[in-house]
Amino acid sequence: MLVSSAHKGETNIMTMGWHMIMEFEPSLVGCYIWSENHSRELVRQSKECVINLPTADMAAKVVGIGICSGRDTDKFAKFRLSAEKGAKVVAPLISECYANFECRLHDASLVNKYSLFVWEVVKAHVAQSPHYPRTLHYRGDGEFMISGTNTRRYRRLFKPEML
């Protein structure tokens, strides 16, 4: 995932590998953003971010964004990405991404202990097509798993109230 942020006129993007859904209602996502990330103070101060889902064709940019720092780099310019205005947050959306989740900080109490930011998704934007994008999943050691297009359905096994 790419996390974009804005604070006092400065914008930034970071590559994020560790995140999880934590609740449906409200829609909560937990994100690991550690103290070495320049974005950490931007999101902590502004209490906002956008979580952007890049597709597999953006892999080299995703790596590039992850190995330089917003301290000395304008990443929107360097990686030729378009900052788009959000509906509910000041942090910019990355237009080239398949989906963008505008987030407000729900809980900062786990930041010091676990570098865990709990975000509430307040607005979601998802591309109409393709239905299943090819996505990137970092394995460590410079290696990504590419997935997304191989789907298997087991609806018939579920009870209706579990879907």
Place this chain on the structure above:
Amino acid sequence: MLVSSAHKGETNIMTMGWHMIMEFEPSLVGCYIWSENHSRELVRQSKECVINLPTADMAAKVVGIGICSGRDTDKFAKFRLSAEKGAKVVAPLISECYANFECRLHDASLVNKYSLFVWEVVKAHVAQSPHYPRTLHYRGDGEFMISGTNTRRYRRLFKPEML
């Protein structure tokens, strides 16, 4: 993922969709185990579990385990899975899974608020082959994404200290 547990002679297995790596040293994993899961009290009381990684060929069992309850079902028997003795925890490993992570409870302070158990992996078992197993990723609505075998390497883009 399949979470196996044991407490006072009772064993159980649950299917878990939401989890994330939270730290490397110590090796921490956050797991969402909500109050409706029969396993919740077993892992809370025993302070142990095993996180087992099933392969794609086990999909129907993974669904089956997720839609019945340990309250009235012996899941090892019903799904013909083999309970194997762990090295460091009493909770049983599921032999048929590709990898097994023996865990001790690291932090229970987020259980009431977020149903989040923070586990420390104290012993890992991983199959020698295949190198890349086909894995299951729940999308919701009875649908899984199958992935694992499509890999892309970007080692050359990384600085050595970042790998």
